[in-house]
Amino acid sequence: MAKKVILEAGRTFSEFSLLTDYTSKDCNLNNINLKSQLGKLSLGIPFLSAAMTSVTGYEMALALGKEGGLGVLPARLSIKEQVDIIDKIKGYEMGFVEDPVSVRDNATIDEAVRLVEKHGHSKIPITDRNNVFLGLFNFDKYLESNETPAENVLSIMTKVENLPFTKNAEITVKQAKKELENNNYLIVLDDLGRLVKIAFKKDVENIVVGAAISTHKGWKKRVKTCDEAGADIFVIDTSDAYNEFTSKVLREYSKMNLGKPICAGNVITYEGAKFLMESGADVVKVGMSSGSICTTQREKATGRAPMTALMEVEKARTDYFKETGKYVSIIIDGGVSDAGSMIIALSIADAVMMGGYFNHFYEAEGEKYDANMQLTTHEPDIKYVATWGEGSARARNLDRYGHVARKTFFAEGEEGTVENWGRLKPKLKQDIRKIKAALSNTGCMKLKEYHEKSVIELMSPYTQSVVGDTHDMKVKE
The missing domain is CATH 3.20.20.70 (Aldolase class I)
Structure with a gap:
């Protein structure tokens, strides 16, 4: 046995x-x-x-x-x-996210959430019709809020002044790495405040x-x-x-x-x-x-x-x-x-x-x-x-x-x-x-x-x- x-x-x-x-x-x-x-x-x-x-x-x-x-x-x-x-x-080697996925300022929260689900990004830039960067839609922040999907995306937006950004559109990868030492991401704008690209800390880390x-x-x-x-x-x-x-x-x-x-x-x-x-x-x-x-x-x-x-x-x-x-x-x-x-x-x-x-x-x-x-x-x-x-x-x-x-x-x-x-x-x-x-x-x-x-x-x-x-x-x- x-x-x-x-x-x-x-x-x-x-x-x-x-x-x-x-x-x-x-x-x-x-x-x-x-x-x-x-x-x-x-x-x-x-x-x-x-x-x-x-x-x-x-x-x-x-x-x-x-x-x-x-x-x-x-x-x-x-x-x-x-x-x-x-x-x-x-x-x-780290690279910038050129032409990042974004939503217009007249979009609903539901539209932003659909982009999150499609692309896997937890943060979506919000721009106006001239591509001027207004702020970020943060999916995790939305989940903790009382906002409804039908509301305008601006109601849950983190404003540009509260985000890490630079107006140096010609910033190099080396310079971006320095900026990312203290931030998880860096938003790159031109002189007119238009969205150019984004750099992420995870692309720098080993x-x-x-x-x-x-x-x-x-x-x-x-x-x-x-x-x-x-x-x-x-x-x-x-x-x-x-x-x-x-x-x-x-x-x-x-x-x-x-x-x-x-x-x-x-x-x-x-x-x-x-x-x-x-x-x-x-x-x-x-x-x-x-x-x-x-x-x-x-x-x-x-x-x-x-x-x-x-x-x-x-x-x-x-x-x-x-x-x-x-x-x-x-x-x-x-x-x-x-x-x-x-x-x-x-x-x-x-x-x-x-x-x-x-x-x-x-x-x-x-x-x-x-x-x-x-x-x-x-x-x-x-x-x-x-x-x-x-x-x-x-x-x-x-x-x-x-x-x-x-x-x-x-x-x-x-x-x-x-x-x-x-x-x-x-x-x-x-x-x-x-x-x-x-x-x-x-x-x-x-x-x-x-x-x-x-x-x-x-x-x-x-x-x-x-x-x-x-x-x-x-x-x-």
Whole structure:
């Protein structure tokens, strides 16, 4: 008989509901901070794109990095390919937003909100018919106000005199960087006060990027080369990290003294997580068979419900911290596909890694198809994006799944397509606002506080149907 039989069913994120707590007047979307720590590495937002060849390349790593997240370059790329992408990201130069999206002074708040939803900008310039800059529409400020969508946009406008601006239309990038040391953005006007361009601080800040490695021969050369190029974190990417090989890599990496965090995964048990922590992991990655393209459970009956796995790893982290005083960050990888799942996952995890979610965006590496499933590079025609798992027949990532040779390989992932959601920024910004709104409901202004104070409750299947969705009505299409 098996050593242990667990009869309690595993749990997923959608089975839980977040309870409210007291919210102070200062605990609003403008003041809530989603910064997260992965070892010594700080992230502006707690999101990583998965080390999948259909997801993360230069475009994804750059787009997510500019928003404060982290793209992890797949280990299946050659060392040269990883290094070339890291070089491009670290060499990315700030540029001005020329001809920025704006609204006229006779527009309604609703029109401004529609532009926010379309482009992902949280601030929209307001101009008159001669393009003279009058002020800014701040979406987060609007959410905290009592203004209605039908009111004129000027009713919620922040006036130009209260904003960082310059009338030097010929300002250089170097000069703008100096101005951005104390401001998040800079509005550039001409002598007549007309809007010319905008510079943003996030385009000046260092864009972080991670490099995935395997436990197989050549990993140390990959680490050294990517470190020299400027990689900010290394991720041991294997489907099951509870093994001797991962421990050996962790111990040898520690001796390299690079001063950069190393993440190891994946694991789904208390014992597996504790093993990685004791072997030297700064970050532990959790999940098996919960990814949208993963078939490990179907093929070899191995995996675990993601919330259950996350709770077990959290127990290991708590015990390890009591024993050593070292806090090990946790990343959930798999089973997170929407804002609701992110909110529940982040009650425990320090960050969320997603493949399926990011695969939907234009910046993903997968090929793009039109409505007739014909390859296209014309952005307006894109309806679908190709996706494939690292364990699929297409990727054949033998190292990640522990196959010693191609003759032992069997697929543990699928290949297909996902719906195109357009550019990453608008959808990501929308989901970030939902997460901040949830933190506001709990009275928490930082993720660390949310970890300590949040209360989540398991729902019955019937409760999920009542609380988790509309009912007793026909939804308007």
